[in-house]
Amino acid sequence: xxxxxxxxxxxxxxxxxxxxxxxxxxxxxxxxxxxxxxxxxxxxxxxxxxxxxxxxxxxxxxxxxxxxxxxxxxxxxxxxxxxxxxxxxxxxxxxxxxxxxxxxxxxxxxxxxxxxxxxxxxxxxxxxxxxxxxxxxxxxxxxxxxxxxxxxxxxxxxxxxxxxxxxxxxxxxxxxxxxxxxxxxxxxxxxxxxxxxxxxxxxxxxxxxxxxxxxxxxxxxxxxxxxxxxxxxxxxxxxxxxxxxxxxxxxxxxxxxxxxxxxxxxxxxxxxxxxxxxxxxxxxxxxxxxxxxxxxxxxxxxxxxxxxxxxxxxxxxxxxxxxxxxxxxxxxxxxxxxxxxxxxxxxxxxxxxxxxxxxxxxxxxxxxxxxxxxxxxxxxxxxxxxxxxxxxxxxxxxxxxxxxxxxxxxxxxxxxxxxxxxxxxxxxxxxxxxxxxxxxxxxxxxxxxxxxxxxxxxxxxxxxxxxxxxxx
Amino acid sequence: xxxxxxxxxxxxxxxxxxxxxxxxxxxxxxxxxxxxxxxxxxxxxxxxxxxxxxxxxxxxxxxxxxxxxxxxxxxxxxxxxxxxxxxxxxxxxxxxxxxxxxxxxxxxxxxxxxxxxxxxxxxxxxxxxxxxxxxxxxxxxxxxxxxxxxxxxxxxxxxxxxxxxxxxxxxxxxxxxxxxxxxxxxxxxxxxxxxxxxxxxxxxxxxxxxxxxxxxxxxxxxxxxxxxxxxxxxxxxxxxxxxxxxxxxxxxxxxxxxxxxxxxxxxxxxxxxxxxxxxxxxxxxxxxxxxxxxxxxxxxxxxxxxxxxxxxxxxxxxxxxxxxxxxxxxxxxxxxxxxxxxxxxxxxxxxxxxxxxxxxxxxxxxxxxxxxxxxxxxxxxxxxxxxxxxxxxxxxxxxxxxxxxxxxxxxxxxxxxxxxxxxxxxxxxxxxxxxxxxxxxxxxxxxxxxxxxxxxxxxxxxxxxxxxxxxxxxxxxxxxxxxxxxxxxxxxxx
Numbered sequence: 001x002x003x004x005x006x007x008x009x010x011x012x013x014x015x016x017x018x019x020x021x022x023x024x025x026x027x028x029x030x031x032x033x034x035x036x037x038x039x040x041x042x043x044x045x046x047x048x049x050x051x052x053x054x055x056x057x058x059x060x061x062x063x064x065x066x067x068x069x070x071x072x073x074x075x076x077x078x079x080x081x082x083x084x085x086x087x088x089x090x091x092x093x094x095x096x097x098x099x100x101x102x103x104x105x106x107x108x109x110x111x112x113x114x115x116x117x118x119x120x121x122x123x124x125x126x127x128x129x130x131x132x133x134x135x136x137x138x139x140x141x142x143x144x145x146x147x148x149x150x151x152x153x154x155x156x157x158x159x160x161x162x163x164x165x166x167x168x169x170x171x172x173x174x175x176x177x178x179x180x181x182x183x184x185x186x187x188x189x190x191x192x193x194x195x196x197x198x199x200x201x202x203x204x205x206x207x208x209x210x211x212x213x214x215x216x217x218x219x220x221x222x223x224x225x226x227x228x229x230x231x232x233x234x235x236x237x238x239x240x241x242x243x244x245x246x247x248x249x250x251x252x253x254x255x256x257x258x259x260x261x262x263x264x265x266x267x268x269x270x271x272x273x274x275x276x277x278x279x280x281x282x283x284x285x286x287x288x289x290x291x292x293x294x295x296x297x298x299x300x301x302x303x304x305x306x307x308x309x310x311x312x313x314x315x316x317x318x319x320x321x322x323x324x325x326x327x328x329x330x331x332x333x334x335x336x337x338x339x340x341x342x343x344x345x346x347x348x349x350x351x352x353x354x355x356x357x358x359x360x361x362x363x364x365x366x367x368x369x370x371x372x373x374x375x376x377x378x379x380x381x382x383x384x385x386x387x388x389x390x391x392x393x394x395x396x397x398x399x400x401x402x403x404x405x406x407x408x409x410x411x412x413x414x415x416x417x418x419x420x421x422x423x424x425x426x427x428x429x430x431x432x433x434x435x436x437x438x439x440x441x442x443x444x445x446x447x448x449x450x451x452x453x454x455x456x457x458x459x460x461x462x463x464x465x466x467x468x469x470x471x472x
Numbered sequence: 473x474x475x476x477x478x479x480x481x482x483x484x485x486x487x488x489x490x491x492x493x494x495x496x497x498x499x500x501x502x503x504x505x506x507x508x509x510x511x512x513x514x515x516x517x518x519x520x521x522x523x524x525x526x527x528x529x530x531x532x533x534x535x536x537x538x539x540x541x542x543x544x545x546x547x548x549x550x551x552x553x554x555x556x557x558x559x560x561x562x563x564x565x566x567x568x569x570x571x572x573x574x575x576x577x578x579x580x581x582x583x584x585x586x587x588x589x590x591x592x593x594x595x596x597x598x599x600x601x602x603x604x605x606x607x608x609x610x611x612x613x614x615x616x617x618x619x620x621x622x623x624x625x626x627x628x629x630x631x632x633x634x635x636x637x638x639x640x641x642x643x644x645x646x647x648x649x650x651x652x653x654x655x656x657x658x659x660x661x662x663x664x665x666x667x668x669x670x671x672x673x674x675x676x677x678x679x680x681x682x683x684x685x686x687x688x689x690x691x692x693x694x695x696x697x698x699x700x701x702x703x704x705x706x707x708x709x710x711x712x713x714x715x716x717x718x719x720x721x722x723x724x725x726x727x728x729x730x731x732x733x734x735x736x737x738x739x740x741x742x743x744x745x746x747x748x749x750x751x752x753x754x755x756x757x758x759x760x761x762x763x764x765x766x767x768x769x770x771x772x773x774x775x776x777x778x779x780x781x782x783x784x785x786x787x788x789x790x791x792x793x794x795x796x797x798x799x800x801x802x803x804x805x806x807x808x809x810x811x812x813x814x815x816x817x818x819x820x821x822x823x824x825x826x827x828x829x830x831x832x833x834x835x836x837x838x839x840x841x842x843x844x845x846x847x848x849x850x851x852x853x854x855x856x857x858x859x860x861x862x863x864x865x866x867x868x869x870x871x872x873x874x875x876x877x878x879x880x881x882x883x884x885x886x887x888x889x890x891x892x893x894x895x896x897x898x899x900x901x902x903x904x905x906x907x908x909x910x911x912x913x914x915x916x917x918x919x920x921x922x923x924x925x926x927x928x929x930x931x932x933x934x935x936x937x938x939x940x941x942x943x944x945x946x947x948x949x950x951x952x953x954x955x956x957x958x959x960x961x962x963x964x965x966x
Contacts, residue, residue, distance in 0.1 A: 392658070425626050460544045
């Protein structure tokens with residue numbers, strides 16, 4: 001008998017999704033209730049994960065197809081918390097567009113469920129199942145504001161391209177299955193020796209699929225359009241939560257079955273990383289829409305996270321996890337600011353709309369200033385430490401080229417972050433925005449800004465949390 | 473002594489800034505805000521004087537060392553001072569209150585934000601001068617970009633955006649390579665603690681590249697020719713107080729870095745690259761002096777003269793002679809006082825006439841005599857007249873260079889003449905001559921606060937000019953020990 005307690009978070013979440021669906025179908029005007037229930041469910045699930053699984057030593061369930069260890073539990077908790085925060089701050093936005101419906105929280109919950117399955121997967125089939133569950137929910141979320149052309153376009157684009165990448169990924173899975181005779185990560189690892197070159201094809205196909213999900217260059221084309229078209233709260237979800245899960249799978253997939261083929265895939269990762277960092281930095285310069293700019297900046301940040309993965313050591317993996325965590329925090333703050341740019345029931349998302357913000361909204365622009373400098377990686381803010389650990393891991397492996405290119409692209413990237421600061425602080429001011437905001441929006445902005453600002457006082461805490469991740 | 477005096481020096485301005493942050497800025501309480509900032513910075517100055525009194529001049533060991541675990545098994549927060557760094561801390565705490573007094577006339581908007589930026593800047597700069605860990609040093613070194621960017625960008629002149637960006641990106645680009653070098657050092661030696669690194673030395677195989685990485689950062693910050701172009705722009709556009717901070721303290725971080733890290737950690741590489749430094753310094757001295765000669769904007773002229781003066785500093789540092797390095801440090805201190813004063817002098821006339829162009833002025837000697845006297849004093853100090861602190865520094869540097877390389881010394885001495893030419897010509901065109909522009913007649917002489925600031929800067933300039941002993945006493949032992957260490961490591965090839 002399997003120890004079902006270890007998958008209790010997933011079981012609990014899937015049962016609650018079904019319950020919420022039924023509740024929503026039968027009870028009229030229940031969107032507020034379901035919204036609140038989903039919030040508490042996310043917290044409960046996170047608590048269950050924390051209580052039941054975080055202290056457990058590595059355990060495999062269901063014919064070794066699901067793995068529960070510290071790494072997966074930690075990533076699940078981060079995913080759940082990030083989803084919780086996204087959900088809390090999106091309610092006002094949804095109400096403005098009159099799309100505050102029961103489907104929204106349920107879709108978010110199901111995509112989170114898919115991510116949790118992905119994170120725990122130790123088998124290609126389980127992994128693919130989780131991936132598709134989260135992607136399907138995401139397609140619908142992208143089109144959630146269906147009366148707007150942009151949103152529908154975004155959803156359709158995302159669907160078509162994502163389906164293509166899933167196809168490639170599946171093809172890679174079948175190649176690997178064909179050459180090793182198994183879909184289980186551990187069994188694949190034992191079959192590596194004989195078919196090294198053939199397997200590389202499979203790895204490449206799967207990496208393409210994963211790079212698409214995480215929007216690494218050269219598979220990033222969908223990101224700017226989808227991010228721009230989707231409702232802002234969904235964009236926030238896109239930039240944060242799926243990336244956590246995809247990065248986890250990236251790490252698990254490369255390091256568990258294919259660690260011995262590191263020479264084959266390390267070059268690919270270095271390329272993905274360098275291309276993403278450079279492209280993210282350069283392409284963001286010309287943007288005039290804030291959401292598009294965030295899309296390019298997130299491409300760049302993924303590049304840094306991948307640099308940690310490319311290092312091929314536990315330190316590298318830990319730094320990459322740390323990077324994505326801090327990135328999530330910064331993005332949360334950034335989007336909270338974006339959601340505050342509201343006047344007469346209309347949201348503003350052009351760069352010029354920030355013009356002279358510091359005059360009318362000193363606190364908002366100060367927070368945004370801190371977040372932007374942190375995104376640019378200027379010490380002593382949290383973003384610097386994130387980059388610092390990644391480059392430490394990279395330099396430890398003597399990958400100087402990667403480190404130097406990465407650091408030089410931070411200088412290029414600093415330019416467009418500075419441009420936003422310039423617009424806020426140096427330019428003439430425009431009309432005032434609304435000053436009344438929901439509690440959670442203010443809370444997430446304040447919390448993320450303060451954490452970013454004082455991170456340097458307690459830098460060891462996060463290091464300790466991730467230092468227990470030992471994949472290799 | 474368990475009182476963490478250095479941490480207090482770093483933290484105190486930030487606490488003052490925090491206090492200002494929570495005080496609402498209105499028209500009425502601008503005075504209060506200013507007094508709070510002034511009070512904080514003066515307390516900090518007194519604290520640093522106390523530090524100087526307690527400081528033991530007879531040893532080259534680091535004193536007042538504080539060490540705390542910051543990141544487990546990786547970085548310690550470690551601060552301490554020796555004879556070299558203590559003077560820079562004094563300079564910082566001395567200049568900051570003067571900057572705060574000077575905002576009276578020049579800063580018209582967002583006063584409290586400006587003072588917050590200045591105070592935070594002070595924290596970071598003191599941090600740079602007393603950190604004894606490479607990562608902590610880098611943190612403070614880079615963090616200073618944020619307040620300075622805002623100071624130039626928000627309160628600057630017409631082309632402030634361009635200048636602020638140029639300043640930020642130039643210095644950031646220079647510094648990122650240093651970060652790579654610091655991490656590499658960590659993996660080579662297992663520590664980033666400067667004291668430990670002094671003891672163990674760094675593998676000679678890597679020294680050249682590491683030296684170049686540090687050099688790229690310091691050269692931009694110094695600034696050395698040919699990466700000096702951000703400085704004139706930043707100076708011209710920055711508000712007076714910003715220019716003062718930039719010239720007096722920010723530029724010194726690089727000179728300090730050369731002495732502390734390039735010489736201290738990479739002696740073998742420093743030996744190899746000395747000709748490079750000599751060449752660049754000499755070019756900087758001659759080339760930028762000629763450029764300064766042709767400037768029509770007073771601030772730009774002084775900015776170019778700063779580049780030339782910093783050229784002497786780098787020249788002196790890499791002579792690896794007692795006199796050379798002593799001279800460099802005194803030159804930096806003196807330049808800190810004199811350049812600050814000159815920028816303030818420009819600020820004074822700018823506040824009255826709203827023009828920095830030299831040809832706006834002329835013949836103001838009889839209208840504002842007090843100003844003309846003080847301006848003359850600082851002009852003479854800038855060209856290194858005996859009896860001013862500028863002379864002591866330049867003389868010692870040239871002496872050091874003469875011992876090391878005759879040709880370089882001769883060329884560098886030529887720079888002194890050109891320096892005298894552009895400074896005196898500037899003074900002549902601004903102060904003497906016929907009074908053509910009749911608007912100038914309405915100019916009022918220095919008010920009390922301006923007079924106070926300029927006198928505060930004039931006194932040490934003259935005092936150390938006649939009696940540089942307190943400065944030399946403080947740095948002597950540390951420098952001779954540094955040179956001994958340098959030669960010892962060079963002989964042992966580590």
